[in-house]
Amino acid sequence: MAHRLLPIALLSTAAAVTACGGGGERARPVHGTAPAEIAGVGYTADQLAQALLVRVPGYRRAGEPDSGEYGTLKAVQNAARLQRDTVLDKPQCGPGRPGADVAADVPAALVTFAKKGMTVTETLMGLPAADAEKQVNARVPADCLRFRTKVGSHRAEHRVVETPKGEIGEGSRTVGVATVSGNARTRTWYVVFRGRHYLATITLHGPTATHTEAERLARASRLQAGRILP
Template identity: 50%
Template sequence: MAHRLTSHRLRSWTSLALAVVAATSTAAACGGGGGEDEGDGGGAGQPKPAGRAALAGTAYTSDQLEQALLTEAPGYRRNGEPDSGEYGALKAVQNFNQLQRQVTIDKPACGNYGSTRPGGPPVDKTSPAAIISFTKGNGQSVTETLMSMSDDAAGKHVNSRVPDGCETFRTKVGGQWADHRVVQPPPGRIGEGSRTVGITTSSGGSTLKSWYVVLRGRRYVATISLIGPRATRAEAEQLARQADAQARRILP
């Protein structure tokens, strides 16, 4: 039972860590990605805002993005149905915002990076988005998020880097601390440009690894989050290539 508790907390801490280093929407296995604080308004049960996307002048509706998500991930099973709609109304995003309020970070500037997006535009909580997740028997999980975005904004998100001094930081949930170590390889060439971030989270003798890939397409950004004790950069980037190929097939 103690091992399960530690694993759950490590996943919570890793969700926060993903938001700290992210500059676009994310959704880890147990939660969502950072962004502007959506608050409690706009429940996920509201109708999917396909018309709202047209009013906002974005390229794709949430329904189109949902159709462009991965339909399978080799070795994984799908974790429920996809979710789509306004970014701020996605259940995973709302769950993350609730989680974030329970976490203390030892470097506030790093925590603020996940919310205020310095060096890049904020994520509009009304943007059309879609999300799907997969899991396997060893507890490892994959999540893909697609968000409609202008080419200019997508480029800024992909080119964003982890802030200086945030390569290591600590977070606390309840009375227990976890240590995070962040690595960011040079920019990649998945899609029309990509970046990869790796996070190792340690606490109570347990370690969890996360790899996070964000790539841009034409008027959208795709995000892959891979979390598990054996998660690797190679697998995360391969999944990102599959997500890019699927999106290119579906989105006009």
């Protein structure tokens, strides 16, 4: 079992916005810290949890951090559940497309912060440099830059933008999604960057989410992880 990183993020956001008008995913309590390690990667889920952001100015932490194997994180499981309930007008843009995957058993940790109408989610994953580089170098296919979703009777339209490869950490990519569902308009920005033996994602979601803030949060994540991870 493997999980595609950005397609899951894009589709789960689309489904969440369609189904509940933009409510963000909340972090769940820690339900286990997997001892799993990947050859050549010294970071366990416990170590990654220690390296998560402790605070985000203007936000409050939404529950306790979650850690363990990537596929067991509640946010990842909820995303997969949302995907099963979501109908895309372009099925080829779903998680089944070939490309770089994140294996379900990699060590990972996740935390979410929230304020009215906005959420910030940080995820750290223990990955070999080559696998992390694949995620940073991946790009959203041109025919998937616009798509529609339906969850039950709720419909939404989504427009994706992607910036050139960035220089956060040891390389980064930034993707934005603008969503319209009825009269509701929301934006989601994803920043994916790699560090030494890990991959990080920052997800900023809400009506006033911006590219600038998402990348500022990613730099704060990089700084915090650099203090903790050897």
